[in-house]
């Protein structure tokens with residue numbers, strides 16, 4: 001497997017982000033990022049301007065972020081040539097993206113924040129929709145703003161990556177439930193804007209791209225080396241995301257390149273996103289450096305160890321995934337491998 005590291009859900013100055021795409025790509029390149037998924041609000045202008053391309057070693061993929069009339073139900077859409085009508089409701093745009101052969105992810109689904117009136121939450125409310133390809137289970141801006149209070153704001157501004165405690169428990173619960181039924185990929189997003197933020201007389205930029213690129217990353221695993229051809233390269237990345245052949249990390253606690261979560265052995269190796277027929281399987285976890293490894297089945301921890309590897313013989317069907325912590329801070333979230341019984 002070939003591993004590529006992405007920073008997903010980036011806003012540029014085509015909407016409310018601070019910097020132009022070529023500059024962001026340059027910062028990404030210096031940060032060791034392999035690909036970027038841009039999602040400016042309600043516009044595919046950067047696509048028309050030729051911004052979907054390689055910038056040196058960094059692949060820039062252009063999608064956009066859709067919202068409804070109440071500015072709720074944010075949806076990250078990729079692989080479209082032009083935007084859908086801006087007047088649609090969530091059901092219509094989820095279906096619209098699918099119909100046009102695009103790929104869509106529900107963004108920051110359980111966002112709730114109350115401390116600052118100027119930063120209201122934008123949750124997903126339309127859970128009876130179907131046809132989306134995955135869920136952004138971890139969103140930097142959401143989590144950071146949600147836990148922001150008037151007393152901790154200075155510390156949080158100084159250390160934007162240190163206080164990330166992981167995805168919303170509600171989101172994880174829903175994600176695990178959905179995976180009991182069928183594969184539902186989870187991705188991690190930055191929601192990077194580089195907002196100007198005033199503290200007294202000083203304006204500082206929180207969520208600077210350079211800082212965020214050292215935070216939440218989504219690693220994809222491809223069967224072949226990525227193509228130089230932009231269309232093929234883009235399709236292989238989106239395909240890995242749609243198949244849940246990916247995992248999410250907070251780079252702040254270490255570079256997770258080399259992490260693997262597989263089942264089976266020899267010729268019959270299963271990867272994240274795969275479904276295994278049967279009631280038993282041997283799961284294997286490998287880490288590039290030791291951490292607290294938790295193996296979960298349907299959202300419940302079934303075994304844990306502090307090590308750089310774990311082997312576990314499972315004898316019950318369910319959706320299995322891995323979480324790894326570094327000194328109690330969340331470091332890695334795998335996607336699921338499903339053991340579905342004999343039916």
Ligand SMILES: [Zn+2]
Pocket residue numbers: 065074107108122
């Ligand atoms: Zn959003």
Ligand SMILES: [Zn+2]
Pocket residue numbers: 009011039065191
């Ligand atoms: Zn956004």
